[in-house]
Amino acid sequence: QKEVEQDPGPLSVPEGAIVSLNCTYSNSAFQYFMWYRQYSRKGPELLMYTYSSGNKEDGRFTAQVDKSSKYISLFIRDSQPSDSATYLCAMRRGSARQLTFGSGTQLTVLP
Amino acid sequence: EAQVTQNPRYLITVTGKKLTVTCSQNMNHEYMSWYRQDPGLGLRQIYYSMNVEVTDKGDVPEGYKVSRKEKRNFPLILESPSPNQTSLYFCASSLLPYTDTQYFGPGTRLTVL
Numbered sequence: 001q002k003e004v005e006q007d008p009g010p011l012s013v014p015e016g017a018i019v020s021l022n023c024t025y026s027n028s029a030f031q032y033f034m035w036y037r038q039y040s041r042k043g044p045e046l047l048m049y050t051y052s053s054g055n056k057e058d059g060r061f062t063a064q065v066d067k068s069s070k071y072i073s074l075f076i077r078d079s080q081p082s083d084s085a086t087y088l089c090a091m092r093r094g095s096a097r098q099l100t101f102g103s104g105t106q107l108t109v110l111p
Numbered sequence: 112e113a114q115v116t117q118n119p120r121y122l123i124t125v126t127g128k129k130l131t132v133t134c135s136q137n138m139n140h141e142y143m144s145w146y147r148q149d150p151g152l153g154l155r156q157i158y159y160s161m162n163v164e165v166t167d168k169g170d171v172p173e174g175y176k177v178s179r180k181e182k183r184n185f186p187l188i189l190e191s192p193s194p195n196q197t198s199l200y201f202c203a204s205s206l207l208p209y210t211d212t213q214y215f216g217p218g219t220r221l222t223v224l
Contacts, residue, residue, distance in 0.1 A: 008151065043115070043201050043215025044154070088153065097142075097161070098169060099213070103153035 003027050006089055006102030015111050019076040023089035023102045026070065030091040030100075033065050035074045038086045038104065047087075048074060079109045113138045115216035117202050123222045124192055132187045132219050134202030142205045143185040144169065144213070145177065147198040154201065160185055192223040 006023045013019055021035075032051055036044035048063040050056045050072075056063045062075040072091075076083055089102040115136045124130055136143065144159035146169075156169030160179040174196055176188040185204075189196060202216040 004153075006153070041218070043203070043217055044213075045215065046212045049212070090154075097159060097167075098156050099154075101154040103151055 001026060002103075003100050004089065004091060004102045007105055008103055010106040010108060012108045012110060013079055015079060015081060015109055017079050017109070019074075019079050019083070019107060019109075021074040021076075021087050021089075021105050021107070023072050023091075024070055025072075025091060025100075027093070027100075028067070028070065029093040031094050032092040033063070033072050034090040034092075034099070035061075035063055036088040036090060036101075038088060040085075044088055081109050081111050084108045113214070115202055115204055115214050117200075117216040117219050119219060120217065121220050123224065125224050126193055127191050130189050130192060130221075132189075132200060132202075132221070134185045134187065134216060135183050136185075136202075136204040136214070137183065138204065138206070138214065139182065140204035140206050140214070141182070142207060143179065144203050145175070145185070145187045146201045146203065147171065147196075148201060148218075149198050157187070157200075189221075192221075194223050197221060197223050 004025045035048040037047045038044040050063045053065050053067045060077045064073040086104040086106045088104045090099045118133045145157040146154045155171045158177040160166045200219045203213040205213045
């Protein structure tokens, strides 16, 4: 079983929809949680970063961490065609030097 | 412009022919790493380097070598490539080892026939 599970999609939504992307994990030692966005033929770029449980908002994006359920989410409000990309969750144990990535969810926002 | 560069971007080679993929960053970052990305498996770390002359294995190091002789460069070496190393490779760097903001290069698509 993978340490981090992510539904690969693909997910298609109309412009303006609220998008929910999720990851589950099995290792309760993970403390740092990230979402990376990867456009086609590009490297991933950090989108959101959270520490431990709670919510973090940045513009149209909200990252949510529920450590009791070992579940993290990324919400995108008022989705735009420019949000079309693959979204990768990533997480790290406290003092670890490595990130563990999910396999990514491919999102398409239709105009 | 702050960036991570990789070369080549695309490479087709044959089994057993040694190759090197270069990676360079201009941000004076201490930490650099190499990942491979495969469908359904996500990004898996091959090797990482905490600083010059300090390297360590990631999750999938078999068949790869790295070196860090200069802070800005972190080449990935495949001494004897095999078809199962066909993949999309990314180099990444970050200011410090525990910094989660990693900056990724544009990727190198390698095909081993």
